Amino acid sequence: MGVLINEVSLTYPGTGLVIDQLSAEIEDGEFIAVLGASGCGKSSLLNMIAGLLAPSSGWLEVPQDGAAFMFQDSNLLPWLTAGKNVELALKLADYPVAQRAGRVTELLQLVQLGHAMEKKPHELSGGMRQRVALARALAQDRQVLLMDEPFAALDAITRDMLHEQLRALWAQTGKTIIFVTHNVREAIRLAGRILVLSSHPGRILETRCITDDLRNDPAQSAALANELTTILRKEQRKHELTDRNAG
Numbered sequence: 283m284g285v286l287i288n289e290v291s292l293t294y295p296g297t298g299l300v301i302d303q304l305s306a307e308i309e310d311g312e313f314i315a316v317l318g319a320s321g322c323g324k325s326s327l328l329n330m331i332a333g334l335l336a337p338s339s340g341w342l343e344v345p346q347d348g349a350a351f352m353f354q355d356s357n358l359l360p361w362l363t364a365g366k367n368v369e370l371a372l373k374l375a376d377y378p379v380a381q382r383a384g385r386v387t388e389l390l391q392l393v394q395l396g397h398a399m400e401k402k403p404h405e406l407s408g409g410m411r412q413r414v415a416l417a418r419a420l421a422q423d424r425q426v427l428l429m430d431e432p433f434a435a436l437d438a439i440t441r442d443m444l445h446e447q448l449r450a451l452w453a454q455t456g457k458t459i460i461f462v463t464h465n466v467r468e469a470i471r472l473a474g475r476i477l478v479l480s481s482h483p484g485r486i487l488e489t490r491c492i493t494d495d496l497r498n499d500p501a502q503s504a505a506l507a508n509e510l511t512t513i514l515r516k517e518q519r520k521h522e523l524t525d526r527n528a529g
């Protein structure tokens with residue numbers, strides 16, 4: 283089972299309507315990117331899928347075991363090694379004690395960090411810390427993985443490398459991934475489908491399917507990136523005008 287979002291609206295006291303009757307059907311094993319300008323409600327949507335926030339109206343259907351979450355900040359415990367950070371997630375998920383050490387090794391190898399088991403977070407680069415955070419999210423063993431701009435703070439080269447690794451990991455694990463970003467190129471590189479959100483309130487403006495042919499063709503992906511950037515810019519400009527008129 284994937285994730286079903288049915289006419290979900292969200293109103294925050296003070297802020298007002300942030301998401302307006304948003305519906306989407308995400309298949310099991312799909313890699314979805316949710317693309318939108320800053321403040322359009324992407325994180326709020328992920329929080330509702332994670333069950334951390336209740337919609338004001340509408341409903342969501344998420345697999346019974348819930349979803350694992352990964353954020354922009356790795357949030358690793360600084361006094362624990364990479365291995366112990368991952369092990370803690372296994373412990374919290376009640377993973378059998380006898381098999382924990384083996385599973386930690388497997389998960390760190392899956393994110394290409396088998397060699398960094400004993401390193402503390404401050405000894406790791408930003409990209410490595412995010413890979414440990416990814417291993418920790420995978421330790422929760424949920425079919426759905428929610429990723430909230432996890433690579434936004436990284437340099438372009440590290441990000442490119444992590445994109446490749448994440449695609450490979452997705453193909454290997456068959457997880458349903460919902461990846462939030464405001465980076466158009468990142469969405470095209472990663473996802474099989476992109477949902478473009480409008481702002482104030484957030485609705486689905488466009489849905490684009492990305493084939494491997496398109497992804498691997500620089501001219502086609504650049505053309506799509508331009509098109510989506512134009513859509514996002516137009517959306518942002520609309521709000522600047524609305525805000526100016528309101529002010």
Ligand SMILES: Nc1ncnc2c1ncn2[C@@H]1O[C@H](COP(=O)(O)OP(=O)(O)OP(=O)(O)O)[C@@H](O)[C@H]1O
Nearest residue numbers: 294295297300319320321322323324325326327464
């Ligand atoms: N707890 C809250 N109470 C009131 N308003 C909130 C709360 N959380 C978020 N908002 C507002 O809701 C809107 C959507 O916020 P959200 O963080 O979901 O957007 P976003 O698209 O993830 O933004 P960004 O890309 O900048 O992280 C923003 O206007 C924000 O100020």
